Amino acid sequence: MSTVPAEPVGFPSTVETARVRHGDGGPSPSLAVVEAIADLADVDPADLPEKGVVLYDHVDPDALNALVAGRPDADVDVSITVADYDVRVGSDSAVARRSRD
Template sequence: MSSVPTEATGSRSTAETARVRHGDGGPSPSLAVVEAIADLAGVEATELHEAGVVLYEHVDPDALNALVADRSDVDVSLTVAGYDVRVGPESAVARRSRD
């Protein structure tokens, strides 16, 4: 799995939520999104595209980073390939979409 620490809710095989902290020497906000989704999908972040998830097909990673990084007043929500994602000032949280 990912080398970035995540916090999962539920057992490893049935986790419904994954949280990856970003900034402060950690990954960028967009990479935190990728890491969180990869954790839920059960794949390495570098293999996420093989699972059919390509972040830049849903959002511009550079724009997301610029919008969220070093900001305490921004909270972005989006849906990425069946995952509901919230990117806040400190972390990215991914949940399996209930739709």
Template structure:
């Protein structure tokens, strides 16, 4: 996987959020989104589609990369919902959290 960091409410509980850095030596922004969601689902990113999560059904990955990649000095903040996960993509990371009902 990647340099994902997760946060949870209690020790031993299911993580509520996952953050994956992108750019520089990290993955492209769209791949950071996939890795963050995979971290929450607790599967390898290549197996995420088996869980019913397919990024390109929700956003064009190339367009997302074009909007965010290489703009570390810009004020970029994109929010979207992907298969029940709220995702925010900023200039240097993607953060996914379980959507609240």
């Protein structure tokens, strides 16, 4: 995985988050979302479906990629909920955190 150490970004500082950068030779935005969630779940991204986390059940990955990929100078901020995770996807990274109950 290409995660950056967990850090709060746009979320309260007491919340555990995982950030994965996308673009510039890295993963696509949708894959960055999957990798960030997998990092928080402490599983391999390929094992997320076994945990009940399937990105396509929550958002069209191709549409997400088209919306944010290749726009490094744009002010893009997409917020989605994927299973038990809140995710923000910006122009260069995806940040995931566990949803509050």
